[in-house]
Amino acid sequence: MTQSGAMTDAAATPRSLAWVRRLVAIDTTSRDSNLPLIEVVAQYLREHDVEPHVLPDESGRKANLVATIPAADGGRVGGVVLSGHTDVVPVDGQEWDSDPFEAVVRDGRLYGRGTADMKGFIAVALEALPRMLATPLNEPIHLALTYDEEVGCLGGAQIVKQIADLGIAPRACIVGEPTSMRVITGHKSMNVVAVTFTGVAAHSSLTPNGVNAIEYAAAFIRFVREQAQRWREAGPFDEAYPVAYTTGGVNVVAGGIASNTVADRCRLELDFRTIPAVAPGNVLELLRGEAARLEQLMQAENPGASVDVEVLAAVPSFEAEDGSRTVELAVALGATEAAERVTYGTEAGQFAGTGIDTIVCGPGDIAQAHGPNEYVDLAQLLACEAFVDRLIEHLRAGD
Structure with missing residues (x-):
């Protein structure tokens, strides 16, 4: 041997x-x-x-x-x-x-x-x-x-x-x-987060009466993508890893019931994997902050709207x-x-x-x-x- x-x-x-x-x-x-x-x-x-x-x-x-x-x-x-x-x-x-x-x-x-x-x-x-x-x-x-x-x-x-x-x-x-x-x-650490957007359903011909959960979820997805791009371009970096920076992305999305109904619910799941220089808790707070910002915009349309963030897994x-x-x-x-x-x-x-x-x-x-x-x-x-x-x-x- x-x-x-x-x-x-x-x-x-x-x-x-x-x-x-x-x-x-x-x-x-x-x-x-x-x-x-x-x-x-x-x-x-x-x-x-x-x-x-x-x-x-x-x-x-x-x-x-x-x-x-x-x-x-x-x-x-x-x-x-x-x-x-x-x-x-x-x-x-x-x-x-x-x-x-x-x-x-x-x-x-x-x-x-x-x-x-x-x-x-x-x-x-x-x-x-x-x-x-x-x-x-x-x-x-x-x-x-x-x-x-x-x-x-x-x-x-x-x-x-x-x-x-x-x-x-x-x-x-x-x-x-x-x-x-x-x-x-x-x-790296491995973290899985679920974010649920709860809007208000309405007939699609009466969109002002509803709050479209999918549209706000799409804004959150864009935010995650932009943050992942910042990690990729600006680091921090750790060359000991084959992918030398923190990564993240939305990998599961589910929402809506029909093309003529304003979607009152959209749930997504994302994961992010941090190098030691990036604290998972800080990333989670970043995500919660964006979720809270979007929730305020949704509630400006209808106070019954909400955004919920749930940590499904956190592996150190x-x-x-x-x-x-x-x-x-x-x-x-x-x-x-x-x-x-x-x-x-x-x-x-x-x-x-x-x-x-x-x-x-x-x-x-x-x-x-x-x-x-x-x-x-x-x-x-x-x-x-x-x-x-x-x-x-x-x-x-x-x-």
């Missing part, structure tokens, strides 16, 4: 292949429950005398899972977290060459929804469980599985609190998002600690050292925000995530298996 973790024998069969197939076969699209997958994992852990903490959300339809493989002396505090999200994005409207929920191997690749993002990493960790248990560890290994990462890292926000409540206090966390086994040391940015020992550890275990930051969000910022030295590193390429025919190279699974095997040996008592 090379230092980058790339396998030279791509024809070899990963030990984790059966587990990836098993996990992919469970449809955990974010709009649905992830409990069938959590129950499978929990039962597997119990069969190996590891009692998991299954931690439901308020609805009872979703759950996080935390499990600890203790140190040789029984210790459960400290150690390393292997973290992965269980949900996947929809396949609606995508044209796949095979059933997206039946993982199949073609040309050295494993195809299926979630193979890269990120059931491959979870499968590697689960397959390694017997070796973790058979090895006398000098500190514990924790498994942390979350729900609803794809819709705003909702489970991640809860699991860091749950880990704190359990008193585990890990010293390190590896979030196994697909990075081609490169060490990612930072990412992430920056690895200076001199991070977890970065050093990952490189020693075979990952590629890359002082690299990415534009997409992960749960790493939530773990790091609680003081856990965190990195992002896992099998597969983010470019393959979310699209039709998602895949992970078998060589990537093999590299991740070797990475976890080395982690277990690194934590062997006496080392």
Whole structure:
């Protein structure tokens, strides 16, 4: 194996292949429950005398899972977290060459929804469980599985609190998002905001009697576009990112009922992703200020009009600690050292925000995530298996 973790024998069969197939076969699209997958994992852990903490959300339809493989002396505090999200994005409207929920191997690749993002990493960790248990560890290994990462890292926000409540206090966390086994040391924040314009309906021949919600929403969309253009042209900039400035845009719009009716409602959703030099809270205040300005104009036409701003998701940015020992550890275990930051969000910022030295590193390429025919190279699974095997040996008592 090379230092980058790339396998030279791509024809070899990963030990984790059966587990990836098993996990992919469970449809955990974010709009649905992830409990069938959590129950499978929990039962597997119990069969190996590891009692998991299954931690439901308020609805009872979703759950996080935390499990600890203790140190040789029984210790459960400290150690390393292997973290992965269980949900996947929809396949609606995508044209796949095979059933997206039946993982199949073609040309050295494993195809299926979630193979890269990120059931491959979870499968590697689960397959390694017997070796973790058979090895006398000098500190514990924790498994942390979350729900609803794809819709705003909702489970991640809860699991860091749950880990704190359990008193585990890990010293390190590896979030196994697909990075081609490169060490990612930072990412932007990710924020999703819904803005609802409520106008007044009227017959389109009597427009002065109404307040057109779509027209005011269009003014807001233009404002967001102009702000995004200012970021692009004037910064601030951070060249560590492939897109070196804060971005934003309106991506969902719905409003109106008929062409001859003044629209009394329009709802839009936007997202913005900030570099560290731009505070998400300041951007949100900018958006709220423009919404308030437009609301005043609408209410000048009719006092019953309104604008409502709702934050749907707020995922913090992430920056690895200076001199991070977890970065050093990952490189020693075979990952590629890359002082690299990415534009997409992960749960790493939530773990790091609680003081856990965190990195992002896992099998597969983010470019393959979310699209039709998602895949992970078998060589990537093999590299991740070797990475976890080395982690277990690194934590062997006496080392």
